[in-house]
Amino acid sequence: TTLAGLFAVSSTIHLKMKYYTNNGQVATINGDIAAARRCFEAATKNLNTVTTPKKKKAEQPTPVVNSVGSSNPVDLDARLTKKEHEEEK
Structure with a gap:
């Protein structure tokens, strides 16, 4: 067979094939899992x-600022306890 003639090793699970090139190097062919899934579903x-789906434009995420509402901003200060805050007054 062709794969045996190339001395190739294929892995359908990993969608890869490794074989020797003319100069003795090992070359790897990587598959595309999304394309393989589309082919399987079509078959x-x-x-x-x-059909290959068109790429969607990346939406720019809007910056979000989280705010905490408090009647007394000192309550958010972790350096002071309520007792220390009352002593400062």
């Missing part, structure tokens, strides 16, 4: 073509 539906 199970007996479709002849596979």
Whole structure:
């Protein structure tokens, strides 16, 4: 077979194939899991073509500021306890 002629090792689970090049180096071919899933779904539906979804524009996240409402801002100061705060007054 072709894979045996290339001395290739394939892994369908990892979607990879490794083989020796002409100069003795090991080359790796990586598959695309999303494309493989689309092909599988198309094959199970007996479709002849596979459509590639268009990339959506990345939405810019709006900066969010969390605010804490308190009638007394000193209550938020961790350096002082209520007793120390009353002593300062």
